[in-house]
Amino acid sequence: KGVPKKGKWEERWTENGRKLAGNRLGHVMTDEQMEVLRKQIAVYATICEQLVELHKSLTSQNDLAGVRLGNLYCDPLITSGAHKITGRQRWTPTPMQLQILERIFDQGIGTPSKQKIKEITNELSQHGQISETNVYNWFQNRRARSKRKQQAAPQNNGESEVETEVESLSPNHEKKTKPEEFHQPPHQQVLTSRTTDEDLCFQNTHPTTAIDPHTSKPEPMLP
Amino acid sequence: KGVPKKGKWEERWTENGRKLAGNRLGHVMTDEQMEVLRKQIAVYATICEQLVELHKSLTSQNDLAGVRLGNLYCDPLITSGAHKITGRQRWTPTPMQLQILERIFDQGIGTPSKQKIKEITNELSQHGQISETNVYNWFQNRRARSKRKQQAAPQNNGESEVETEVESLSPNHEKKTKPEEFHQPPHQQVLTSRTTDEDLCFQNTHPTTAIDPHTSKPEPMLP
């Protein structure tokens, strides 16, 4: 199969449950820790990916080292799928919930505030699973998108750059006070030339060694 | 699609709910699971190391590779295909930077003094572009969100959790990070069965392959 079957990784994580009590065998991880872990693995995945790429480009000329790697790199899945370690499902409002949300939304106040959120959540939970975060996000998105749409529609100022949103390089939107541009340390200015091409990567380190051995050393991971 | 399309993100297993195991805040892992995790990370570390070595030995012969490297490598990173051709306006931490930041963060001191920021920024700049403002904001956000999450999810104090599996209660999560949010599943299934064949790679490779987590430095990671 062209598409390698994704591993059963997630199950290893979700398969948890039961026990623990005073059991010394159980470990409890907070979601935050899980997140950290996930990212750390992602770092390795990234490094491996890059190295593998490198390896491939090199072996096209020198295939000597291929063997070993062949074995080690046995799981393209984990590598490419490291991001997802834990499956994430996304909440989908039921028609009913959506209706209510919608009603509340244009019913006025666009800032539900914490307390309000709680209430709403509580009410909606009677129509299906939902959490405060969901409600929070919903309003957040609703407002943002409503705004954007509005801005895009009436816009006819001969600006061809009005444009949906693709690569709106000119953040001439209503934006804020800042002309935009991400901060850059005073020194090392040179790198700023990252025009449209994106580099954001490791090579920024030292041109000579794209991969710094140090970076691949496992560091102390969890607290 | 010659391009290493990784965006696939594995098949949709989120169909109709199902699964959804730990809707408790914490995840409980057995030693076995922890061990597996540890090993997998260790393997990653080892692979990276070996690849780095390989890379070094190869480039010593063909330094031309170094050049290409600089260009070739830029994008496939950032978890899950970052936009290919888009100039990014906002700073995005590289996995490496994130790892470091994260480490510093939970390393205790939640008070990134001006001086400290400078140091951190300097260190991180070795792994990519970054400015003090970025670091500052990062900590600011990190703290705020961490806090919010915690508040929203009062965890049972070391309470053992039987977690039979019913859990029909609606322990409204709320956090902000990964962990699964409940979906639609009015009813949940344990579904833990790792029915599918076999588990992927890594742990299998462990014994036979040349790499031995113990001998190689990758070791420390979990408390």
Next chain:
DNA sequence: CCTGTATGAATGAAAG
């Protein structure tokens, strides 16, 4: 299957 589009969620940056 593969592609495009709607939208839930994550997060850097800024305002309050």
Next chain:
DNA sequence: CTTTCATTCATACAGG
């Protein structure tokens, strides 16, 4: 520090 905004990521879902 807390709340809000803007932008981007990833996925659920409808079409071909």
